[in-house]
Amino acid sequence: MAGAFFKPKKTATLFQDAPPPSGLTWRANESDFGGALVREKLLHFDLKQNSYRLAFVFAWLFTLVLYVRPQELFPHLFAAYPIQLPMLFATAAPVAFFAARALGGERLFLWTKELQMAFVILALAILFYPLSIDKAVTWKEWNENYLRVFLIFGILIGTLYSRARIYWMMRVTVLSGAWIAFDSIQRYRAGEFNDPKMINRMVASVGGMFGNPNDLATTFGMLLPLAVVLLIVSRSYAKLLYALCIVLFLGATIVTFSRGGFLALAAVVGVLLWKFRKRHRAIPWVAGAMLGGVLLLATPGGFGDRLWTIIKPDADSTGSAQERRDNLKRGVVIFLRHPVFGIGMGTFYVMGIRGRRAHNSYLEIATDLGVLGLLAYLVLIFKPLKALWKIEAETVGARDPQDFENYLLSVALQAALVAYYVNSFFASIQYMWFVYFPIAYAVGLRRIYEREQAIRTQIDAPAHLADFHVGEEDKGTLWKARPLGRLFQPTVRQPDSATTNQQDGETEQAASVPAPRLAVSPVAVQPPTPATHRQLPPPSTNG
Numbered sequence: 001m002a003g004a005f006f007k008p009k010k011t012a013t014l015f016q017d018a019p020p021p022s023g024l025t026w027r028a029n030e031s032d033f034g035g036a037l038v039r040e041k042l043l044h045f046d047l048k049q050n051s052y053r054l055a056f057v058f059a060w061l062f063t064l065v066l067y068v069r070p071q072e073l074f075p076h077l078f079a080a081y082p083i084q085l086p087m088l089f090a091t092a093a094p095v096a097f098f099a100a101r102a103l104g105g106e107r108l109f110l111w112t113k114e115l116q117m118a119f120v121i122l123a124l125a126i127l128f129y130p131l132s133i134d135k136a137v138t139w140k141e142w143n144e145n146y147l148r149v150f151l152i153f154g155i156l157i158g159t160l161y162s163r164a165r166i167y168w169m170m171r172v173t174v175l176s177g178a179w180i181a182f183d184s185i186q187r188y189r190a191g192e193f194n195d196p197k198m199i200n201r202m203v204a205s206v207g208g209m210f211g212n213p214n215d216l217a218t219t220f221g222m223l224l225p226l227a228v229v230l231l232i233v234s235r236s237y238a239k240l241l242y243a244l245c246i247v248l249f250l251g252a253t254i255v256t257f258s259r260g261g262f263l264a265l266a267a268v269v270g271v272l273l274w275k276f277r278k279r280h281r282a283i284p285w286v287a288g289a290m291l292g293g294v295l296l297l298a299t300p301g302g303f304g305d306r307l308w309t310i311i312k313p314d315a316d317s318t319g320s321a322q323e324r325r326d327n328l329k330r331g332v333v334i335f336l337r338h339p340v341f342g343i344g345m346g347t348f349y350v351m352g353i354r355g356r357r358a359h360n361s362y363l364e365i366a367t368d369l370g371v372l373g374l375l376a377y378l379v380l381i382f383k384p385l386k387a388l389w390k391i392e393a394e395t396v397g398a399r400d401p402q403d404f405e406n407y408l409l410s411v412a413l414q415a416a417l418v419a420y421y422v423n424s425f426f427a428s429i430q431y432m433w434f435v436y437f438p439i440a441y442a443v444g445l446r447r448i449y450e451r452e453q454a455i456r457t458q459i460d461a462p463a464h465l466a467d468f469h470v471g472e473e474d475k476g477t478l479w480k481a482r483p484l485g486r487l488f489q490p491t492v493r494q495p496d497s498a499t500t501n502q503q504d505g506e507t508e509q510a511a512s513v514p515a516p517r518l519a520v521s522p523v524a525v526q527p528p529t530p531a532t533h534r535q536l537p538p539p540s541t542n543g
Contacts (some may be wrong), residue, residue: 002078004401017503044232052100054094055100055158055159056160058096059089059093059110059152059156059159060169062093062152063437064172065085065086065089066086067172067176067425068179071084071086072086090151093151094151095157097154097155097341107159110157113379113385114383114443115153115157117377117380118149118150118153118436119150120373121146121373121376124369124370124376125141126136126142126144128341128369128370129344131342132347133344133350135349137350138346140345142345142346145431145432146323147437149432149433149444152436153436153439156440157444160441161448161451162448163402163420163445163448165234165444166441166444167444168229170226171230171387173226174223174226174227174245174246175241177220178244179252180252181220182248184216184252184256185256186497188255191371201380204355209433213257213258214256214260214261214359215260215429216256216261217258217262218260218261218419218423218429220252220253220269221249221253221261221422221423222417222419222434222438223249223416224246224249224250224265224270224411224415225413225415225416226412227245227249228329228412229409230242230245230271231243231246232408233405244442245254258426259426260422260427260524261423261534263422263426265419267415267418267421268415268416268419269418271411275392275414276411279396279397285343316467323353323354323356324359325358326353327353327356327357328359330351331363331364332363334351334367338370340370340371341370342367342369342373343367345368346368357428359428360424360425360426360427361424361428361429361430362374362424362430365377377430379425381435381439383447383465384413384417384438384442385414387416387446388413388417388442388445389447391410391446392407392410392411393408395410406445406448413441413442415443416438417438417439420438445512
């Protein structure tokens with residue numbers, strides 16, 4: 001299955017008989033072990049995915065600009081130098097990616113099921129464009145927002161083929177989100193948004209996808225499990241940094257006074273505790289108890305009354321809950337009247353009460369694009385869960401570092417998706433960036449895991465190469481530790497000298513048989529680090 005994703009420019013051979021060691025060999029002292037032949041490693045092929053590096057860099061820079069939004073932080077600077085950084089990187093990334101794919105003779109996109117569903121949403125918006133109740137709104141939503149989302153989403157799916165790249169994307173989003181969370185908490189403490197009537201609620205210093213308190217809460221809830229992964233896999237002082245990010249996400253979610261954000265936060269914590277208990281039964285519950293105590297002490301006054309309005313909308317003094325309930329009823333009526341073609345992408349607020357959105361992604365996309373759009377959306381957001389469940393089940397007890405990271409990522413991405421599922425019931429975010437990043441991470445993790453499993457299954461190394469090393473996946477060393485080969489097994493000495501001579505002859509004959517030439521699965525493989533020597537019969541002075 002890995003071959004469907006990566007096609008080498010030319011084939012390669014794993015091993016070749018060579019004279020005494022010269023250059024790159026598996027072990028410098030290979031000849032000391034039972035007279036085994038020295039095998040020289042070849043692997044001189046190039047891989048097309050290396051040419052996607054430039055596209056990934058542009059996609060990473062676009063993500064940085066998307067979260068930090070320097071044009072809003074430094075308006076005077078960009079007024080003097082009007083450089084549209086989002087448009088620049090959003091254009092450069094597809095150009096670099098499509099050029100690399102075209103030069104390699106490949107299709108423009110890696111058409112996974114998730115990307116296909118995103119394309120269906122994109123195509124339905126244009127197909128139903130003539131029937132839109134407001135064509136200008138539909139065109140703006142399609143051209144200025146969702147087309148860019150689709151292109152970057154496709155580039156991320158095509159370029160996130162290593163855990164290192166997934167971590168790089170996670171770092172930029174987590175650290176940028178932590179800065180936004182810190183700024184939000186500071187502004188709340190300064191008294192800008194602590195209105196007891198909840199009329200003036202939290203907004204970030206930057207706009208775009210952070211210009212709404214519910215969108216802010218969605219961002220913090222989805223970034224929290226990613227920060228947990230970075231906390232576990234990082235070293236030294238970086239652990240303190242990501243621990244601080246987790247605290248900031250928790251506090252910032254509370255001060256947004258978002259009901260959906262709080263429910264999503266509770267769901268994320270519950271998923272993480274439930275999943276991690278399979279490896280550490282006590283630690284998750286202790287952490288959960290401490291976290292619950294901190295939240296109870298840090299929760300601002302009046303937030304409990306606001307949460308109560310989820311069950312009793314009429315108790316909301318601001319009228320927000322009642323208005324959302326009425327808008328949901330309006331959305332059901334609109335969908336029943338336009339079940340097939342919808343009313344046009346992004347046009348719900350035109351027919352909504354007081355020009356409001358539906359505050360429910362599932363209902364709004366159904367009214368916008370009909371039942372086909374709703375089905376494509378559901379497949380898009382729920383399809384990654386199947387692979388994540390599989391990876392979690394197969395790596396839950398893993399001791400190998402790579403499999404342990406696969407387990408961490410699978411659990412964290414499930415929690416991030418759960419946060420989106422909950423928040424999308426309270427916000428209209430179906431065309432925004434939130435869910436497309438974790439879906440791209442999930443697709444990348446699925447491809448990485450399938451590739452590693454294919455390599456470990458398909459490669460049958462020669463028997464005398466008993467020791468393999470699993471190195472850094474982004475550097476290409478994807479070898480699994482194997483048991484000792486036949487030539488390294490102890491030989492039981494027989495009292496009959498003739499029998500012993502016969503066994504020695506068979507051993508020499510086995511060692512002289514050239515190893516089969518194996519075609520490598522198309523993955524960049526670096527030479528493993530020298531394995532530690534083992535005590536092997538007959539005893540070796542170097543062993």
